Amino acid sequence: MLQLLGLSPHAEAVYRATLRHPDHGVAALLEDTGLSEREVRAALDELAALTLLKPSDQFNGRLRPVSPEVGLAALLASAQAELASHQARVETTRAEIAAIAAEHRGARAFDGATRLEGLDAVRVRLEELQRITEFECLSLNPGGAHRPDARNAATPLNEQALERGVVIRAVCRDSFRNDPDTLAYARWLIEHGGQMRTVPTVPIQMIIVDRRVAILPLDPAEPRAGALEVHSPGVVAALCALFEQTWEAGSPVGEQTPADDNGCTxxxxxxxxxxxxxxxxxxxxxxxxxxxxxxxxxxxxxxxxxxxxxxxxxxxxxxxxxxx
Incomplete structure (x- = not known):
């Protein structure tokens, strides 16, 4: 219980025993605590070093316990000061991380957008965004089906976001309904509170986070080339409108795609x-x-x-x- 203050379990047991029986020597403390003589003597040395035991003025050669109100309070104050110092170092480090991140973003930013070169840079940024998403993540997915490796990489982050109450809505192509891996991912997403719909064709690859950041491909024909992270409110609003229009036209996964009055799907x-x-x-x-x-x-x-x-x-x- 007192390990936060620097006391080992043996030292705590001996200290409590000396508080109950201040006149007990080593032999009696063995019986009081059930510890070995070596353990008791080591505990006494530890307590003396922490100033929880002091030389007795009454019994020559013995140590007396310092009251908890004095001894333990002093140790607690020291622990609090150390904790405050550690917290200050944490905050300093946090500020340094923010400065490095800002510098990194600034080096890639231009006109309200950030260029993400290559697939690795895109995945790193998506991981960052997914961890700080507050309420919503929207995506249009015109590309290939969800492969198991990609699904396994995204699942933990998606699960964390869903547990935080983030709404996840995804739109894929109707052809994905024939892909077992994509259907497995869709079932998992829906079971955990997410939503997925399909449409015959998806206009563009796109991810929108909290209606303030959008990720678009640099080259739709070459997804591995990288992406553009857009922050412009006007552009993001237009992309949100595109998503909502596509979403409304979609059919929920798990339901039959409806035919119109002419029997056309x-x-x-x-x-x-x-x-x-x-x-x-x-x-x-x-x-x-x-x-x-x-x-x-x-x-x-x-x-x-x-x-x-x-x-x-x-x-x-x-x-x-x-x-x-």
Whole structure:
């Protein structure tokens, strides 16, 4: 109990015994404490060094206990002073860390944005942001599926954030519903209070933290090149609006993607729009995150339903029937 004041358990036991029986010598203290003679003598030396025992004026060669109100209070005051000194060093170190971080950010910052060069820099910054997120983390994920290594790295931080009450909402592509790893991550996220929806195509890779910081790719075609950390309130507000628009169009994971009144799923409508806009099957497959074979099978089915002999005619008929 008194270890905070520098007393070992043996010294505390001997001190308590001497307070109860100030006239007891070493032999009696052995019986009082159940310690060995060596342990008692070591404890007496320790107590004398801490000024909890002083030479007795009544019994020559013996030590008397100093009252707790004097001896222990002095040790407590010393411990408090040491703790205050340690806290001051901690605060000084905290200030130095903040200064180093500010200098590091300043070296990369320009016009309300910070350039994060390379994948490692992006991951380090995302870890920092995730630890200080206060209430919300939003993300658009147009890229590949959630691989186990990436999921394992993100799970502890996401779990900590969710435990703090942070709202996590993520949007992925509909094609992710066919990926076991992504479905496993989605189930874990939902079970822990997060939310995930899917849409046929996601406009851009993006993460928004507390509606004040946004992370965007430097080059959407090359995610490993790095990212741009944006702080501009106007830009972040526009990106939040984009997220909310995409979120509203999405279907919650765990539910069937709804078909419209014409029997078209969101992915089928999106595919028709792409083909009508001039995209090739290859381009549509890439944007939808599905195979070329799947695109062609879907398109053949749509052409049959639209009674179209060509992709061009399918686009015309879809427009006439109000499918687009």
């Amino acid at each position: 969101p992915m089928e409508r999106t595919l028709l729009g792409m083909i009508a806009g001039g995209d090739t099957d290859e381009a549509a497959a890439r944007k939808l995150g599905i195979s070329l074979r799947t695109v062609r099978r879907m398109m053949a089915h749509l052409m049959e339903r639209l009674e179209a002999a060509s992709r061009f005619q399918a686009g015309v008929n879809a427009t006439k029937r109000g499918w687009l």
